[in-house]
Each structure stands twice: as structure tokens, then as C-alpha cells.
Amino acid sequence: MGRSPCCAKEGLNRGAWTATEDKILTEYIKVHGEGKWRNLPKKAGLKRCGKSCRLRWLNYLRPDIKRGNITHDEEELIIRLHKLLGNRWSLIAGRLPGRTDNEIKNYWNTNIGKKISSTPNHRPRIQSEERPNSTSISPRPSLNNGPPPVLHAKPSRCTKVFIATEPPKVDQVIETRPVSLGPSTVQGLAMAHDQKAEEPDSSPAIGSGNENDSNPSDFMIDFEMDANFLSEFLNSDFSQLCDFHDGVEADSNTNNTSSTSQHSSPNATEAPLLMNEEETLQNSNLFSLDSFLDCEMDWFC
DNA sequence: AATAGAATCAACCGCCCGTGG
DNA sequence: ACCACGGGCGGTTGATTCTAT
Missing domain, CATH: 1.10.10.60 (Homeodomain-like)
Structure with a gap:
């Protein structure tokens, strides 16, 4: 491949794994567990790079791997x-x-x-050298102008928030102290979102998908978001956001996030913004998360 | 049946980050 | 503050399989 090896590989096996190697690796991890990949090959008696063992385990040998075609x-x-x-x-x-x-x-x-x-409005793949070093949510150029920007959830803290309903003015740039982005932050942003959406005189709601929303400055967040936050966000706060969206402050006393009845909207015709992910998993129904993404992607953008 | 080209996917790569000394 | 190490990540490669001619 033209690259220098990342570590000494003399005497190490390369290429496809044999059934014997798989068995050795599986047995070893069953007994000793995952981790310490660098030492694992030596201890397990495998002539493989530790990274290779890790990859083989994670991508192929792990018992919880789902086989078969993507549905x-x-x-x-x-x-x-x-x-x-x-x-x-x-x-x-x-x-x-x-x-x-x-x-x-x-x-x-x-x-x-x-x-x-192959579709007309496709966005070219972001090349590695083009990727921004820090997370940012770029202003949406135009809702009619191609797909929304990608949110790179890499860095770790909020450094700046800028929300404007008019074309940007200097004094509308709100410099905030760095804050951790957590559930409350998400909720706060969601609140801003909803309040804005409810204001009759305000410009189109954030990420409302309004075709007239040609002002890219309407909602710009320049903050850093780490994977933990996103994971938290995607994992555990659906119920809060759902309750919040229903106009009911998430009950901090209700630790029963699994209580799905809480998430049903009083108005049967009003679908909750978010579904409880447990429901999603229990029912093996991915559409719940889909509906969440439908809403939240617009919101993010 | 043979061959070339396309498609698929396991494996490898370098880079980066978090952690502990 | 610095460094070394382990581990994880996304990008890329190449062997294998599939399909068209």
C-alpha cells in the first residue's frame, strides 16, 4: 500500500484471518476480556498485530454482531x-x-x-483535509440550496452562541462563558427553539424548513459539541425533550424515563417531538428515532 | 466457458486523543 | 508541563466475488 508500517511486523501474519486464529482470539477474550490489545497477541499466541486483533474482534468475532443485509x-x-x-x-x-x-x-x-x-442535489463527500478542525454548525446557506450542513460532533465545549432573528449585528453576538453541553443545555436550546417558533412576529422558526427561510444568519450556533454530549443527547434525553415539547416541563422527580405513558401527548393528534428510545428498541422500530431525527436535524441546522 | 470490469468488504493504515506516570 | 502508551477513528487498499460480454 505504499505506507510504512505503524509498528514492527516482522514475523506477523497479515491478511485474512484463519478459523484457527479466530478461535484462539475468541477463546482468549472469553477468558481475559477485551483490552490490552498490544499485549494480547503475545499472550494469546497469535502472530498478529494488536490492532489487527482488536479490529477482528470488534468487526467480526464479537458475539453481538448482527449478520445479514442492512434492512x-x-x-x-x-x-x-x-x-x-x-x-x-x-x-x-x-x-x-x-x-x-x-x-x-x-x-x-x-x-x-x-x-x-446520483441524485442532483447530492453533496460531495467531505475530504479529510477539508474537514474543519473544530466543530461548528455552519449557517444554512439556503434551504433550497442543497442539503443541510453536517454537524461534526468532535470537540468538547460551548464557546459561542449566536442567535439572531435579523441579519447579524455586532451587538447580537452573544459571547458566553464556555459551558458544558448537557441535557439542560439541550433543553434550553430546545426552549429557545420553541419560543422562537411560537413568536408570531419572528422570522421563520429555527430550521423550520420554511422555504422562505433564506436568511442564513437566523440561527447560528458556533459551539463545540463532543461525542459524549451527542451520545447523551441521543441516548437519554428523549423523554425530557419529549415532555418539554409537549409544554410540560420534564418532571425532575420522574426517574422513570421508561414510563412511556408520560410521553404521550395530551393531544392525540399532536405527535411528540421525540419518542422514548426504549420504545424504539423494544419494538425494534427504528422509525421513532427517524422521526426524532426528522425534527432535530432541522432544528440543528 | 473464458475473460474483463465492477462491486463488495475485511483488513490495514496513519493520525489523533485520553490517560497515567 | 511533558512524554509515552493504549486505544479508537475515518480513510484507503486489495483480495475475492459477482456480473456482463
Whole structure:
């Protein structure tokens, strides 16, 4: 491949794993558990690089790996998550139980990527050198002007928030102290979102998908968001956001986030913004998360 | 049946980050 | 503050399989 090896590989096996190697690795991890990959090959008696062992285990030998083709639901979810996260395959894989980042990455490159690139409004893949070093949510150029920007959830703290309903003025730039982004922050942003949406005289709601929303400065957040936050956000706060969206402050006393009845809207016709993810998993129904992403991607953008 | 080209996917790569000394 | 190390990540490669001619 033209690259210098990352570590000494003299005498190490390369290429496809044999059944024997798989068995040795599996047995070793069963007994000793994961981790210490660098020492693992020596201890297990494998002539493999530690990284190779880790990859083989994570992508192929792990017992919870889901085999078989990507389902239609999974594909839709991948597309939506990719819109939201970009090429953060591990994060995307984290939302698809049993699927690995490598599998999703391959699937994207061989299937979805082609589908999308064959459509007129496709966005070219972001090359590594083009990727921003810090997280930012770029202002949406125009809702009619191609897909929304990708949110790169890499860095770790909020440094600046800028929300404006008019074209930007200097004094509308709100410099904030760095804050950790957590559930309350999400809720706060959601609150800002909803309040803004409810103001009759305000410009179109944040990410409302309004076709007239040509002002890219309407909602700009320049903050850094780490994977933990996103994971927290995607994992555990659906109920809060859901309650909040229903106009009911999430009851801090209700530790029963699994209580799905709390999330039902009083108005049966008003679907909650978010569904409880437990419901999603229990029902193996990915559409709940889909609906969440439908709403939240617009909101993010 | 043979061959070339396309498609697929496991494996490898370098880079980066978090952690502990 | 600095450094070394382990581990994780996304990008890329190449062997294998599939399909068209």
C-alpha cells in the first residue's frame, strides 16, 4: 500500500484471518476480556498485530454482531444519521445495535453513497483535509440550496452562541462563558427553539424548513459539541425533550424515563417531538428515532 | 466457458486523543 | 508541563466475488 508500517511486523501474519486464529482470539477474550490489545497477541499466541486483533474482534468475532443485509429501516436511519453526523461511522454504528462502524462505512460507500451521488442535489463527500478542525454548525446557506450542513460532533465545549432573528449585528453576538453541553443545555436550546417558533412576529422558526427561510444568519450556533454530549443527547434525553415539547416541563422527580405513558401527548393528534428510545428498541422500530431525527436535524441546522 | 470490469468488504493504515506516570 | 502508551477513528487498499460480454 505504499505506507510504512505503524509498528514492527516482522514475523506477523497479515491478511485474512484463519478459523484457527479466530478461535484462539475468541477463546482468549472469553477468558481475559477485551483490552490490552498490544499485549494480547503475545499472550494469546497469535502472530498478529494488536490492532489487527482488536479490529477482528470488534468487526467480526464479537458475539453481538448482527449478520445479514442492512434492512431498509436501517438504511434510512443511516442516511439520516449521516446527514446529522457526517462520516462519524462509530457514532452512527452506535445507534444501530449489532452493526459495526466498518460495516456501515462500507455500506455507505458501496450503496448509499452511490445513490445519493446520483441524485442532483447530492453533496460531495467531505475530504479529510477539508474537514474543519473544530466543530461548528455552519449557517444554512439556503434551504433550497442543497442539503443541510453536517454537524461534526468532535470537540468538547460551548464557546459561542449566536442567535439572531435579523441579519447579524455586532451587538447580537452573544459571547458566553464556555459551558458544558448537557441535557439542560439541550433543553434550553430546545426552549429557545420553541419560543422562537411560537413568536408570531419572528422570522421563520429555527430550521423550520420554511422555504422562505433564506436568511442564513437566523440561527447560528458556533459551539463545540463532543461525542459524549451527542451520545447523551441521543441516548437519554428523549423523554425530557419529549415532555418539554409537549409544554410540560420534564418532571425532575420522574426517574422513570421508561414510563412511556408520560410521553404521550395530551393531544392525540399532536405527535411528540421525540419518542422514548426504549420504545424504539423494544419494538425494534427504528422509525421513532427517524422521526426524532426528522425534527432535530432541522432544528440543528 | 473464458475473460474483463465492477462491486463488495475485511483488513490495514496513519493520525489523533485520553490517560497515567 | 511533558512524554509515552493504549486505544479508537475515518480513510484507503486489495483480495475475492459477482456480473456482463
